Amino acid sequence: MTESYQNELQPSQRVLLGAGPSGVNPRVLQAMTLPVIGHLDPEFFQVMDEVCVMLRKVFQTDNWFTLPLSSTGTGAMEAACTNLLEPGSKIMIFKNGYFGVRLADIATRCRAEVISIDLEWGKAVTPDLVEEHLSKHDNIDVVGIVHAETSTGALSPIPEISDLVHKSGALLLVDAVTSLGGHDLKIDEWGVDVCYSGTQKCIGAPPGLAPITLGDRALELIRNRKSDVQSFYFNLKDIETYWNDNRAYHHTSPISMTYAIREALRMLLEEGLENRIIRHDKVASGLRAGLNALGLQLLSEPEYQLNPLTAVRIPDGIADTDIRSKLLRDYNIEIGGGLGDLRGKIWRIGLMGENARESIVFTLLSALEESLDSFGYEVAYGSSLSAAQLTYANY
Numbered sequence: 001m002t003e004s005y006q007n008e009l010q011p012s013q014r015v016l017l018g019a020g021p022s023g024v025n026p027r028v029l030q031a032m033t034l035p036v037i038g039h040l041d042p043e044f045f046q047v048m049d050e051v052c053v054m055l056r057k058v059f060q061t062d063n064w065f066t067l068p069l070s071s072t073g074t075g076a077m078e079a080a081c082t083n084l085l086e087p088g089s090k091i092m093i094f095k096n097g098y099f100g101v102r103l104a105d106i107a108t109r110c111r112a113e114v115i116s117i118d119l120e121w122g123k124a125v126t127p128d129l130v131e132e133h134l135s136k137h138d139n140i141d142v143v144g145i146v147h148a149e150t151s152t153g154a155l156s157p158i159p160e161i162s163d164l165v166h167k168s169g170a171l172l173l174v175d176a177v178t179s180l181g182g183h184d185l186k187i188d189e190w191g192v193d194v195c196y197s198g199t200q201k202c203i204g205a206p207p208g209l210a211p212i213t214l215g216d217r218a219l220e221l222i223r224n225r226k227s228d229v230q231s232f233y234f235n236l237k238d239i240e241t242y243w244n245d246n247r248a249y250h251h252t253s254p255i256s257m258t259y260a261i262r263e264a265l266r267m268l269l270e271e272g273l274e275n276r277i278i279r280h281d282k283v284a285s286g287l288r289a290g291l292n293a294l295g296l297q298l299l300s301e302p303e304y305q306l307n308p309l310t311a312v313r314i315p316d317g318i319a320d321t322d323i324r325s326k327l328l329r330d331y332n333i334e335i336g337g338g339l340g341d342l343r344g345k346i347w348r349i350g351l352m353g354e355n356a357r358e359s360i361v362f363t364l365l366s367a368l369e370e371s372l373d374s375f376g377y378e379v380a381y382g383s384s385l386s387a388a389q390l391t392y393a394n395y
């Protein structure tokens with residue numbers, strides 16, 4: 001009897017329109033097949049430097065400390081928290097979705113005092129909310145905000161928030177896992193002190209690395225810690241000694257993923273950061289018009305809509321998994337379901353990086369029309385496609 005593991009692996013070619021990972025361009029996959037060299041090979045040092053140069057451009061920062069951590073986005077959340085926080089520190093975290101909740105969980109595990117601001121999921125973190133809550137507390141060290149809340153499709157306006165945070169004397173920590181490369185994000189101009197992301201969304205590489213950048217104020221806070229950073233793996237000071245001229249071994253670098261991010265960033269900069277951000281904006285506007293034409297409602301408020309991810313309410317009488325399973329089975333399309341309390345109530349449609357394309361929106365909308373119709377939802381065939389077409393024509 002043959003066991004299934006004896007067969008060569010042949011994953012399906014999915015159209016990845018969930019919350020990430022998103023599609024990976026063959027150029028990036030090709031880069032991953034290049035020869036593995038040692039993590040202390042001078043040729044690899046050059047690759048590392050090139051990646052850092054490109055990451056600074058994408059984060060729009062001159063921060064020296066800008067590098068890809070060997071982890072997914074959650075590792076960067078851990079790294080940011082374990083390095084910035086210690087017992088006795090105070091962090092205010094705005095929880096307007098699943099990832100705000102996760103950030104607060106991680107900060108709590110660092111034994112910091114966590115002031116959690118619970119907001120309705122789907123709402124953005126607005127400057128008035130930040131001002132109101134900061135005025136109620138003293139001596140906050142860090143304020144943590146998720147720029148692009150992937151669980152709800154809400155985008156929070158960081159530029160307006162940043163000044164308020166700094167006036168209070170706190171540092172600003174921003175989760176940009178779903179916004180880097182897909183929305184404007186200006187680390188230096190906006191005064192963001194610490195920001196991290198992931199490779200698997202708008203950057204267009206597989207999951208596995210987490211770009212992070214830290215400014216001077218954040219590095220000073222870390223330098224002045226009273227206690228050691230509790231994590232060995234995520235101790236940023238030690239990680240830096242591998243990425244700076246010391247090239248001191250810290251852990252074995254994921255070589256092939258570093259090739260992947262290099263190629264993905266190279267593609268991003270070939271396209272131009274601004275062009276890529278506009279592409280995400282345009283493509284998402286067509287999707288929203290199409291969903292609207294189908295009578296579906298978006299979860300987040302119109303003025304705070306995320307482009308790389310759109311959360312849409314599942315209509316009454318339609319079962320979440322019926323549609324998602326059909327899309328996967330009949331069309332090879334993956335869309336995401338809701339997280340936490342939103343499970344079964346929303347779908348999350350990602351148009352990120354490689355998959356932020358008008359042609360993909362048309363593919364999805366036509367598949368969605370047929371799928372909804374087959375489960376009894378009234379659909380005027382072609383209506384969502386025309387709405388998207390019109391939006392693109394007038395963009």
Ligand SMILES: Cc1ncc(COP(=O)(O)O)c(C=O)c1O
Nearest residue numbers: 072073074099148150177178198
């Ligand atoms: C906003 C946000 N933060 C953090 C994460 C965690 O990243 P990862 O799943 O790569 O660990 C995600 C993942 O989707 C995310 O969307």
